[in-house]
Amino acid sequence: MFSALIYSFLFLSAHVFSIHAQEFFQEQLTLRPHRDGTVLGHFAFTTLLKSATPREPETIRIEDTSQHYTLFPLALGQVLREYAITELHLSLNAGKWSYDRWGYPEEDGVGTGAELWAWMAEGPGASVDERWRGLRSNLAGLFCASLGSMDEQRTTSPSLTFLPEGDLPGPSTPYQLRHGTLPSENVCTENLTPFLKLLPCKSLSGIASLLNPHRLFDADWHGMGIHVRYVENAGVEVRLTFQGVFDPVRYSTDGKRDWSLHSIFDRTIQKTCPVARHSKIRLISTTDAVDVSPAPNTFNAAFSVYDVNTVSKPLDISMQWSNESHFEYPLSLDSPPPTHISVRRTLKGTEQSRGQLAIVIENHQDKQIKASYLETMPWLLQFHLNSIQVKWNSAPRDDLMSIVSYIPPVPHSRPTLLQSVLTLPPNGTMDLTIDVTKPFLRYTEHPPDAQRGWDLPPAVFRPLIIANDSNLRRLPRIYTPILLVDLATPDFSMPYNVIIMSCTLIALIFGSVFNLLTRKFVLTKIPNEPPQ
Amino acid sequence: MAEADQQQPPIDLSKLFFQSTTTRRRIIASYWIVVILAIPIWWRITSIDRLSLPESKVSALDTRDLRLPLRVGLQSNVPGISSNSIETQLAHRLKRDAESHCVFFESAPVDLNRQSTPGTYDVVIEPGAPNLLLDGRRLSVRSQGETEEQVLDALTNLVLPSSDGMEALRIVKYSPRFRIAFSLLNEDATSGRSILSWDVEAAIKRYLAPALEKLSILHNFTIESQVQYHAPLAFRPHEIQIGEQTAHSLTQEDLTVFVNSAEWTLSSSVSNDPVIHFVLFVPSADDSPLYILDHNGTPSSADAFILPQWGGIVVSNNARPHLKVADLEHTFVTFHNQLLSLLGVPSLPANVDYDYSLPFTDWQLDALVRLRTMQNVENSKETLRSIVALVHQIENMPVGQDVKGDVQGVLDALDLVFAESSSSLMFALRHSSDALTRASRAFFNPGMLALLYFPAEHKYAVYTPLFASVAAPLVATLAREVAAWRKTRREQA
Amino acid sequence: MSNTLGMYRTVKRLGIPDSNIILMLADDTACNPRNKFPGCVYSNAARNLDLYGDNIEVDYRGYEVTVENFIRVLTGRVDPSVPRSKRLLTDDRSNIFVYMTGHGGNEFLKFQDNEEISAFDIADAFEQMWQKRRYNEILFMIDTCQANGMYSKFYSPNILATGSSEVGQNSYSYENDNDIGVAVIDSFTHHILQFMEGIDKTSQKTMQDLFDVFDPVKIHSTPGVRSDLFHRPLSQTLVTDFFGGVSQAEVFLPLIDTKTSMPPNGLDSKQPRAQDDPQDDAVDDDSGVFPSIRGSYDADLLALSSGKISLSSQDGMPARGARAWTSIALVGALVVWVGIRTRAKR
Secondary structure, three states: OHHHHHHHOOOOOOOOOOOOOOEEEEEEEEEEEOOOOOEEEEEEEEEEEEOOOOOOHHHHHOOOOOEEOOOOOHHHHHHHHHOOEEEEEEEEEEOOOOHHHHOOOOOOOOOOEEEEEEEEEOOOOOOHHHHHHHHHHHHHHHHOOOHHHOOHHHEEOOOOOOOOOOOOOOOOOOEEEEEEEEOOOOOOHHHHHHHHHOOOOOOOOOHHHHOOHHHHOOOOEEEEEEEEEEEOOOEEEEEEEEEEEEOHHHHOOOOOOOEEHHHHHOOOEOOOOOOOOEEEEEEEOOOOOOEEEOOOOEEOOOEEEEEOOOOOOOEOOEEEOOOOOOOOOOOOOOOOOOOOEEEEEEEEOOOOOEEEEEEEEEEOOOOOEEEEEEEEEOOOOEEEEEEEEEEEOOEEOOOOEEEEEEEOOEOOOEOEEEEEEEEEOOOEEEEEEEEEEOOOOOHHHOOOOOOOOEEEOOOEEEEEEEOOOOOEEEOOOEEOOOEEEOOOOOOOOHHHHHHHHHHHHHHHHHHHHHHHHHOOOOOOOOOOOOOO | OHHHHHHOOOOOHHHOHHHOHHHHHHHHHHHHHHHHHHHHHHHHHHOOOEOOOOHHHHHHHHHOOOOEEEEEEEEEOOOOOOHHHHHHHHHHHHHHHHHHHOEEEEEOOOOOOOOOOOOEEEEEEEEOOOEEEEEOOEEEEEEOOOOHHHHHHHHHHHHOOOOOHHHHHHOOOOOOEEEEEEEEEEOEHHHOOOOOEEOHHHHHHHHHHHHHHHHOOOOEEEEEEEEEOEOOOOOOOEEEEEOOEEEEEEOHHHHHOOOOOOOOOOOOOOOOOOEEEEEEEEOOHHHOOEEEEOOOOOEOOOOEEEEOOOEEEEEOOOOOOEEOOHHHHHHHHHHHHHHHHHHOOOOOOOOEEEOOOOOOOHHHHHHHHHHHHHHHHHHHHHHHHHHHHHHHHOOOOOEOHHHHHHHHHHHHHHHHHHHHOOOOHHHHHHHHHHHHHHHHHHHOOHHHOOOOOOOHHHHHHHHHHHHHHHHHHHHHHHHHHHHHHHHHHHHHO | OHHHHHHHHHHHHOOOOHHHEEOEEOOOOOOOOOOOOOOOOEOOOOOOOEOOOOOOOOOEEHHHOOHHHHHHHHHOOOOOOOOHHHOOOOOOOOEEEEEEEOOEEOOEEEEOOOEEEEHHHHHHHHHHHHHOOOOOEEEEEEEOOOHHHHHOOOOOOOEEEEEOOOOOOOOOEEEEEOOOOEEEEEHHHHHHHHHHHOOOOOOOOEHHHHHHHOOHHHHOOOOEEEOOOOOOOHHHOEOHHHHOOOOOOEEEOOOOOOOOOOOOOHHHHOOOOOOOOOOOOOOOEEEOOOOOOOOOOOOOEEEEEOOOOOOOOOOOOOOOOOOHHHHHHHHHHHHHHHHHHHHHHO
């Protein structure tokens, strides 16, 4: 061991992260007003570690090279190297993203709660599952989240829906996906604090200085994300994102939807981040007549851009609907709806042992859409696959659901994985129903507090449309809201009742049998014989 | 008919097989046998798995002390200095300290051609201009006259470096692995005075690699570095005037709270190895230049300090956008010295010279290895004793096979240490480190978590409804049967 | 909850880094949709001090706050995959501060709704820590009903313990925030925090000064102090020994000889001089339980630990709270049990 130590002390082989590896950092804020008066704020902080490659799992048992970073977050880099992660996506969201009101989000991952998925190369040394476990617990420590409880009961490998967003190095290397969700995860300041510490300028300068936890967590919807991917010929890229849907109407005293950075975040941008190569604010244009101040550096029909590095500070972008005395909520939803399809998912049935999962999918397009459909259901809800019914505009159609792949659950250990491809003819509604059973839990599997039920992870749809050149184009993933299932809950004084009850029964039975076996029977004469 | 009926003898109930006394007694006996046989099984399945530990071996460790040899060969070519007398005095001096340092002195013949072996030293005294020079594990003394005392002092200090309390507090605890984290911290990079990047990798290679390589006998190092652009202090440095200039200062109290862990993301999260931090701190334009005050309150020329067991900090008042290797020389030489002192490399006696192209001498390394071996052995013994004591003390603490295996492993490793101690210092260190690791692993075995306290009353509460109601008929029948049997016997008698 | 967070804020202010604090919070109070002030937990009804702040790290939260995890953190017997931030990494130079609050009773403290930690468990855990030299000194502070029973079973040396109320007494909250509809802080903790506000990193106040502040009339219960296991006089024990992260620094004089590119024999030229006595960092472990009588928010447990000498580390863990009314019933039942048990013993 000791002779190995001398050699394992590696300075020389650090070609991957050598001093020639350049690092670039850029930040961008996208602001998008919605018709319902809300504003989407989307922060993206991208660090590129140029010409770096993910660690190969073959090397996981030997001492790793030293890691030297200037802009790349060291804490994250350590985790990625330790477990040889090629691609990683973690999102922590709170609230329900309303596709019908807000359209597609800037980041795909908007499922309520925590979602983590990672692509890892297979290799000797440590199995993918071991690394996945280590990754979970380390990210849990890093982001103060309960990701450690995203265990085997919540881990699946839905590789149809969660394709790698970057490249996977090594054409012949086998890769595996691990995906887990924790729909009941809370998101709060303690998750944001470590997130901010990963940024080169923390929340002290540049666009990140707008990240004020008290306002962010007051948003109608908010979510943070960490996305790591490898891009061939570029390097390893880390993108830290924060999205929030803010409601200026709620903040304003006079019921107007006018907003400014200060009114939304309670902060303005005072300083630039000295190491940000680009620092831009993109303001998506609306169709309404609005006054925007200050004047943007560049603009076109779709959006205006502010270059934070050059614009005068403090920067407080504001948007005013000057011909509007107060905001009136639109009575009808956008027509056509902002997304290609809309999905509703409900759990029907009042019984504690069975129910029905119903999914309604509407295709708003004039052309046929194919969509991959994914359910990663903990074993708390078990599907009866034979009961799947698909109806198109209320008429049963068996041909619309294809390529069904199903991994049944194993109670207490493995979740269900149901993937299929749905064909949605133009303009219509599909009804999909599956009967489900709700199992019994073990006594110790119930949560330790007064609970409201079990949150079930969202279903994920990924529509594919045929673009003009007749190629299939993948659209962003669509997450349904999470469900709540109420399982049979015992009276928790039950164990003691059971003990007493069964002891009594046993004692009774034992006593009777024992008595019968050992009782001494004697004859007694009945003195008064009846007369003949 | 009625007559006939009456004539029929009544059924003798005692003749029925299930009414015979023997059968009944057999039935009762079989019940009791089942109960009695069940007791050991019940005892077994409800008790906690507590394997017995090799306690006698652990307590036998108390009587076994580590003894590391110091073989010193002395040769004097100077008339008037007798190597024998030095040897006698040295042996006498070392004997005094042998107990606390676990060493024993052996005299060895001088052999200038032998391979340098840890623990074996040659001292050659020759005429010449007074000088003490270390070369490998050899001490060359040049002298013209009476230097016995001087040589003795130097030798004693070399083989058994004295350490004061401060030093003991400063040195990090032994661990087979360390992470060394270099951080370039800008107090506020937007203020205009900042260092945005540094050639840290080349600097480490140039200034620290030799020392780290030499120390790799003791520890395995993982290196990492990062740069931060916003690392505010938790306090405002005091403003002072130096001549015309306004400067800022850090008092001794400020130094103790200098590290602002809330804002500086320093801790490394991925492993549980101890981390030694080295920080190059660049004060913002508002706070620079930043000086450290000595205890008289005047600015000192020092720009670096150590936080014991934590790491070292250098304050840089010399900001430029990029630091090249040459610019980092001063910083990294300071880090180098801080590293040695944090890892416990003993200092040399004042008047001894050595080849400055080496990070430190083999004499220092050996002394450190001896110290660490001794500490590891002591700690392993101590941990074993604690495990045994706790297992006795806390009755519901489980002891599994892996704990037992680890305890046995520690004992084996310690045996090896004792066996190797006289032949190879490096092997002794390796085994002592192994013993320490296994001892902590045994102690911190997650399976050793004592079950939550469950009062005996609760157990009775659970068992009573069953056992009381079942036991009542059993006992009652037994008593009745015993009474009947005694009665029959008495009647028979 | 604000009990624990108040302590968390205090130890952090006094210089103990988050990495040395293990904070266990059983509830997501700050970002719960029912909280009118998102991301905020206030220390009093006047809402002038937000304890949650912008910079908080919760190590154990929600269902992770269990008796088992708490004991594992204390004794160090955690699973190998547990990340560094969730471990208590202390040694024989560390001072540990353990603060617990929540719903309690005679010799127990409730975690969540379904388990409780008993005085025996904590006493044994401390003994295991002592055997492994995981601490130098421990300050144990507990604010629950009948809190003082909790430390009555300790037997390991160098533990200083204080509790908010005697066995048989309730511990009361300081005030209610009618906007949120809960009691915000307990009297005992409130008065300690008030005292702490007057302390900075270099304060010379002693533990005796702290204990002198206890006023049964103001606190509405009789706080207790147990110092028989503690071997230093209280009047010479600085509060910052436990609550602060004071370390000592050694100044390096500049090197005289930098001519060679290789480091010179730096150990000679380095002259360590440290002025102040080695001070210890405090480690705090707090688990907070709100008094069950007042239906305050849920119970929390905070454990903070910090290493000594070098910058200490603390870890805090909040305990998860129990719905007050359920807990009243449970507490009642348990109190009866405990009562019977103690009587049986005498």
